[in-house]
Amino acid sequence: MKDMELTTFSELGLNANLLKALAAEGYTVPTPIQAQAIPSVIAGRDLMGIAQTGTGKTAAFALPILHRLAANRRPAPRHHARVLVLSPTRELAAQIADSFKTYGRHTGLTVAVMYGGVAHRPQATAMSRGVDVLVATPGRLIDHLDQRSVVLSGTEILVLDEADQMLDMGFIRPIRQIVGKLSQRRQSLFFSATMPKEIGALAAELLRDPVRVSVAPVATTVDRVRQSVIHIEPQKKASLLVELFSDPAMKRALVFTRTKRGADKVARHLEAAGIIVSAIHGNKSQRQREEALEDFRAGRIRGLVATDIAARGIDVDEVSHVVNFELPNVPESYVHRIGRTARAGAEGIAISLCGSEERPLLRDIERLTRQTIPSTNRSGDAGLAAVGSDRGHGDGRAARGNGRPHAARPSGQRNGASNGHGHGHSHGHGGAPRNGASKGSRNGQRSGSAGDRHASAGERHAGAGGGRGHAGSRGHGGGHASRSGAAAAKR
Secondary structure, eight states: OHHHHOOSGGGGTOOHHHHHHHHHHTOOSOOHHHHHHHHHHHTTOOEEEEOOTTSOHHHHHHHHHHHHHHHTOOOOOTTBEEEEEEOSSHHHHHHHHHHHHHHTTTTTOEEEEEOTTSOHHHHHHHHHTOEEEEEEOHHHHHHHHHTTSOBOTTOOEEEEOSHHHHHHTTOHHHHHHHHTTSOTTOEEEEEESSOOHHHHHHHHHHOSSOEEEESSOTTOOOTTEEEEEEEOOGGGHHHHHHHHHTSTTOOSEEEEESSHHHHHHHHHHHHHTTOOEEEEOTTSOHHHHHHHHHHHHHTSSSEEEEETTGGGGOOOTTOOEEEESSOOSSHHHHHHHHTTSSOTTOOEEEEEEEOGGGHHHHHHHHHHHTSOOOEEEOTTOTTSOOOOOOTTSTTOTTOOSSOOOOOOOOTTOOGGGTTTOSOOOOOSSSSOOOOTTSOOOOTTOOOOOOOOTTTTTOOOOOOOOOOTTSOOOOSOOOSSOEEGGGOOOOO
């Protein structure tokens, strides 16, 4: 295939200002999804792109879209957006917007982002002037459509990112509602990590003679991830997790739970063992989520405990480990989870803790990924203490013994006071020691966010960035429009 012979971004025929921005970021070589997709999008074709997370999907659509906008400059009418990008989560929407700003910093094109959990007014004010690119979550966008602060009749390009997760989260009706307000003459781009039958059906409905590009078979796990399973009783999982963190090699770990409450419980248990972590999920305010992500990126915390929903927007290159504290109910989510490590050409480790009742889920994962994951059996290990069960959280694997709910901590409260003990010191499990004066975790905070009206209960994780030498997406976004040159992505 001719596209695959292209070895640099300059050979793709991109605008000189885009090449200048890419060079400043150190990106010279397109990833396979970028090399395949960019020429077709520049040519105006509809496209269905299938690629795992971490392969550079964001740049695969952002670069050719910016190229087309720069080649046909015209101001967007008031309340209009020339391009609409739909994203399932707040974090991913912010990262996509930052990628557009970074790559388009020398073009003068405008970018706005809107999602739940923050005020409507600044978003409406940004749209009042019209923008070139609008990145939005479906629920918040519908709020603005209802308020007539956004008009989509003149939108030229639609991008649906993480299409499979959009469907999993129940966004099919909002997507159809939004698409119904778009022009039939638009260009439409779908990007997804997996290709379930429902996505194929939606693509047939909304795409016109699309080009299909794929760089990995459906449900193929990342080759550079060393996977393993540990069979263990549910009530001993928390103690085993502390043991895993005693390994100094576990420098930056993502721990997945099924529920928001479970994420908080696991984080509290790790903190009680002196391991510095934060929890991230849909009940956290946008500020709490952004602070937790920044702490994780900067290495100020060793672990981030997350639900599938919230982690969809986590894009961090140097995640050393992914731990499935609980196996996902949907086997495709396993592929997404472990794709958080081994990014940008690095290697990673994925460890799954499997209770006896989760073995059918493990079989589903192995059937989907066409592999047998190496396993060890720690059941009956007397060296691991059982932690009290709480029926309110999945299997109750991380309750701290008394089963009573913990009071929410105000912002900045010290870890030592979080459970009423006033000391919070290390217990020698490999985590950094903490005392009452150390930096407090945010895991017990109440959310101040009302969330995205349609998406707050169903966000999922995604990161679409490439690594060094490749174009990727990182950083945070805001709820306002800005000139691309003034808003380079936060590295």
